[in-house]
Amino acid sequence: MAAAADLTSPLKEITRAFEKANGAKVDLIFGSSGNLYAQIDNGAPFDVFLSADADYPHRLIAKAVAEKLEVGYASGKIVLWVRFDSPFAKNLSLGALQSPQLKRVAIANPRHAPYGRAAMAALEKIGLKKAVEPKLVLGENIAQTAQFVLSGNADGGVIALALALSPSMKERGSYIEFPSDSYPPLKQVGVVISNSKNKDLAHRFLMYMLAPESQSILKRYGFEVPQATVESKRH
Amino acid sequence: MTLNLNWQAIALTAKLATVVCILLMLIALPLAYWLAYSKHKWKFMLEAVVALPLVLPPTVLGFYVLVALGSRSPLGLWFKRLTGHSFAFSFQGLVIASILYSLPFAVQPIATAFAAVDSRLLAAASVLGSSPLERFRRVVLPLSFSGLITGAVLSFAHTVGEFGVVLMVGGNIPGVTRTVSIDIYDRVQELDYAGANSTALLLLVFSFALLAVVYGVNRYRRGWLGR
Numbered sequence: 022m023a024a025a026a027d028l029t030s031p032l033k034e035i036t037r038a039f040e041k042a043n044g045a046k047v048d049l050i051f052g053s054s055g056n057l058y059a060q061i062d063n064g065a066p067f068d069v070f071l072s073a074d075a076d077y078p079h080r081l082i083a084k085a086v087a088e089k090l091e092v093g094y095a096s097g098k099i100v101l102w103v104r105f106d107s108p109f110a111k112n113l114s115l116g117a118l119q120s121p122q123l124k125r126v127a128i129a130n131p132r133h134a135p136y137g138r139a140a141m142a143a144l145e146k147i148g149l150k151k152a153v154e155p156k157l158v159l160g161e162n163i164a165q166t167a168q169f170v171l172s173g174n175a176d177g178g179v180i181a182l183a184l185a186l187s188p189s190m191k192e193r194g195s196y197i198e199f200p201s202d203s204y205p206p207l208k209q210v211g212v213v214i215s216n217s218k219n220k221d222l223a224h225r226f227l228m229y230m231l232a233p234e235s236q237s238i239l240k241r242y243g244f245e246v247p248q249a250t251v252e253s254k255r256h
Numbered sequence: 257m258t259l260n261l262n263w264q265a266i267a268l269t270a271k272l273a274t275v276v277c278i279l280l281m282l283i284a285l286p287l288a289y290w291l292a293y294s295k296h297k298w299k300f301m302l303e304a305v306v307a308l309p310l311v312l313p314p315t316v317l318g319f320y321v322l323v324a325l326g327s328r329s330p331l332g333l334w335f336k337r338l339t340g341h342s343f344a345f346s347f348q349g350l351v352i353a354s355i356l357y358s359l360p361f362a363v364q365p366i367a368t369a370f371a372a373v374d375s376r377l378l379a380a381a382s383v384l385g386s387s388p389l390e391r392f393r394r395v396v397l398p399l400s401f402s403g404l405i406t407g408a409v410l411s412f413a414h415t416v417g418e419f420g421v422v423l424m425v426g427g428n429i430p431g432v433t434r435t436v437s438i439d440i441y442d443r444v445q446e447l448d449y450a451g452a453n454s455t456a457l458l459l460l461v462f463s464f465a466l467l468a469v470v471y472g473v474n475r476y477r478r479g480w481l482g483r
Contacts, residue, residue, distance in 0.1 A: 059447065091344065130445070161428075
């Protein structure tokens, strides 16, 4: 299974439950959605692709590399994250991005990472793009972006809320969410790859992403989940 | 195919490789000399250290530059106080990482060339009253010329071809750390295969030409010296 890096923590929990219920073994390969897309497009032997956006899966569907059925399992959110030893950690606000003390700001590469595009859109919308642009360092994917800040090499970073809530980051820094109307929604879509040799299981997994137990895990990691599915499953 | 080249990345890569190549030659000359002539019993340890970047994945080097030299470590703090920024995401950081990464490519050909100099020639020069420095300058260096050229060109070319370390510590800043190899990677990622191809092709032709010149020159020099 190829999955966007922002899913690292929740997906490990979800697959553990899925493996137990189905007696199957799932191998997880995390990366940037763009990178995984290119690999799948060139015949990488994945069964399922969980992208951090809807655009890459749609392209695969258009090329018939992925099957038509698409499942929107969650939407991601972006936050500004700083380490606890940062002078901004207490009373963190988005205004910190303007401060000359915040010298380097990490974002995912907007050329190919959906979270990077969201970060740029949000910075523009709240009017800080000009101030932040000269400070930008670009992570190859959202996980590397987080690691740039976590290691202290960047003073702040715009990362996925899911990563800010992951065990390794939760205890080391504070975050503040960007207003959800400041960037286009990061609707995440999953598809089954047409060449999959385990199609039955792959479909079952895609559906399992919408199951209440999976959705509540995603919610715990800061994803917005499609309300309708959760409710309809509950009845 | 339209040529869609990122000249900024090309210029940056050329600058990085030139700086690294010059610094590496300064470091490699004494190091190679010591490796070639020393009879110290722990010499093999230094040989192993010099060869490390050949076997270590760039991720190991990248990881240590990021964490051990990062802005939280004593060395990183010292660097930050000196320059006002951290190793990572800076041109100087890339230079330091590249020097480590390309060290064996400079040292090994030079050390091999030094060691191949006929010791009788050195003895003769010594008998004729030349100082060690003079022997090095007038006997060892001219006879090791092809090794020096090989070391310089390989360290230049290897730095041009560096990818993993730059990806890990560069931060992809245009004009500062976005090298040609990173630019190619970005273009592939954003599905601009034509753009990736034009840059990749340039790198392929350049690297081939450089290596062909080195091997060609070495071959003719060996011919002249009757070896």
